[in-house]
Amino acid sequence: MSHSPSLPDRPRLDLDPEMSEAERLEAIRKHFARIVQVNDELEDRLEDAESQREDLKDDVDSLKRENEVLKTSSLYVASVEEITDEGVVIKQHGNNQEVLTETASRLEADLEPGDRVAINDSFSIQTALDDETDARAQAMEIQESPDVEYADIGGIDEQIREVREAVEDPLENPEIFDAVGVDPPSGVLLHGPPGTGKTMLAKAVANESDATFIKMAGSELVRKFIGEGSRLVRDLFELAAEREPAVIFIDEIDAVAAKRTDSKTSGDAEVQRTMMQLLSEMDGFDERGEIRIMAATNRFDMLDEAILRPGRFDRLIEVPKPGVEGRERILEIHTEDMNVDDDVDLSAVAADLEDKSGADIASLATEAGMFAIRDDRTAVRRGDFEDALEKLEDADEVADRNVHYQY
Numbered sequence: 421m422s423h424s425p426s427l428p429d430r431p432r433l434d435l436d437p438e439m440s441e442a443e444r445l446e447a448i449r450k451h452f453a454r455i456v457q458v459n460d461e462l463e464d465r466l467e468d469a470e471s472q473r474e475d476l477k478d479d480v481d482s483l484k485r486e487n488e489v490l491k492t493s494s495l496y497v498a499s500v501e502e503i504t505d506e507g508v509v510i511k512q513h514g515n516n517q518e519v520l521t522e523t524a525s526r527l528e529a530d531l532e533p534g535d536r537v538a539i540n541d542s543f544s545i546q547t548a549l550d551d552e553t554d555a556r557a558q559a560m561e562i563q564e565s566p567d568v569e570y571a572d573i574g575g576i577d578e579q580i581r582e583v584r585e586a587v588e589d590p591l592e593n594p595e596i597f598d599a600v601g602v603d604p605p606s607g608v609l610l611h612g613p614p615g616t617g618k619t620m621l622a623k624a625v626a627n628e629s630d631a632t633f634i635k636m637a638g639s640e641l642v643r644k645f646i647g648e649g650s651r652l653v654r655d656l657f658e659l660a661a662e663r664e665p666a667v668i669f670i671d672e673i674d675a676v677a678a679k680r681t682d683s684k685t686s687g688d689a690e691v692q693r694t695m696m697q698l699l700s701e702m703d704g705f706d707e708r709g710e711i712r713i714m715a716a717t718n719r720f721d722m723l724d725e726a727i728l729r730p731g732r733f734d735r736l737i738e739v740p741k742p743g744v745e746g747r748e749r750i751l752e753i754h755t756e757d758m759n760v761d762d763d764v765d766l767s768a769v770a771a772d773l774e775d776k777s778g779a780d781i782a783s784l785a786t787e788a789g790m791f792a793i794r795d796d797r798t799a800v801r802r803g804d805f806e807d808a809l810e811k812l813e814d815a816d817e818v819a820d821r822n823v824h825y826q827y
């Protein structure tokens with residue numbers, strides 16, 4: 421930028437007392453003329469300066485815009501690995517490069533290992549990505565130790581035994597499989613009507629084997645995360661590897677692994693890609709690792725057989741609705757903390773619950789408690805269970821009219 425010449429001197433009026441009247445007048449006239457001239461000069465300079473200021477302002481604006489673009493368009497996504505005294509260790513997605521970086525203390529206080537963050541070209545953390553932007557967090561439910569135990573599950577003891585053998589034993593005693601020279605099942609598929617305890621079983625086996633429970637719902641993959649299904653499946657296995665020992669649980673697997681239909685829409689192609697990703701993840705899997713894979717479905721009949729081949733979901737466990745003894749056990753579990761009158765015979769209540777699932781029985785118990793509360797009582801009576809059953813059946817009837825469930 422060129423330096424502007426210095427401003428003109430301020431004109432001075434020197435009047436000599438010796439001067440004649442005419443000479444004074446002449447001096448004042450000249451002084452006035454100089455003032456007018458300096459004034460004109462200053463006005464010109466002001467005009468120049470103003471137009472220069474306009475130009476500079478335009479420059480500033482465009483630089484500001486450029487800066488904004490630089491700040492917002494070239495951010496990369498990374499995960500926080502560790503927070504140390506020297507800074508935050510992050511791992512960049514895509515190339516897995518680990519970097520020690522600094523972050524504003526405003527952000528650092530809220531960061532935790534596992535969080536996703538946006539970083540700029542020089543790896544400095546710009547923002548923490550909240551759950552809304554984090555599809556991975558939305559699509560998966562992660563529990564370090566789910567609060568379900570085998571003792572909380574009633575009526576499916578044989579299924580518990582099978583799941584322990586296929587999931588817990590390989591996690592806890594992999595050497596037994598090595599010694600005998602057999603591979604444990606690759607994947608365990610639980611199938612049966614809704615509300616029979618499939619999710620509970622998966623949570624319980626994760627809990628009792630001290631493994632992280634990572635759940636992904638197949639239906640959400642195809643409904644909420646359109647276009648992201650195969651990436652999320654990849655993320656799922658990556659996450660399990662980071663958190664092992666881990667139990668991966670894919671609920672409603674039929675949503676991504678249904679038999680191919682004749683009608684080929686683009687949605688089907690996307691679902692197909694998600695399933696292919698799942699199969700390739702399972703095929704490339706070392707069975708003896710510390711990750712076990714489970715899935716559940718209410719629609720076994722709809723599954724594509726490709727997912728049932730050896731090396732994939734090769735252990736099938738049917739989880740049926742409970743028989744009368746199972747129903748009684750489930751009733752006991754769900755009324756354990758309730759104040760139930762001594763004269764209530766749970767086996768008689770269970771006998772009336774033909775065809776009900778564990779989930780039905782859990783809501784029956786809660787509903788019976790509600791009837792007691794409405795009646796201003798603190799103890800639940802036999803009649804409350806009867807009223808609750810009636811209510812449940814009315815609700816079922818409405819549901820049946822709306823959905824035709826086929827299992």
Ligand SMILES: Nc1ncnc2c1ncn2[C@@H]1O[C@H](COP(=O)(O)OP(=O)(O)OP(=O)(O)O)[C@@H](O)[C@H]1O
Nearest residue numbers: 572573574614615616617618619620750778779782
């Ligand atoms: N066998 C059972 N013993 C005790 N409680 C049960 C049992 N089955 C179901 N429940 C109750 O029903 C709820 C739902 O069960 P869960 O989610 O495990 O069923 P699910 O088979 O996975 O169902 P869905 O196929 O609908 O996902 C449980 O939280 C529990 O309260």
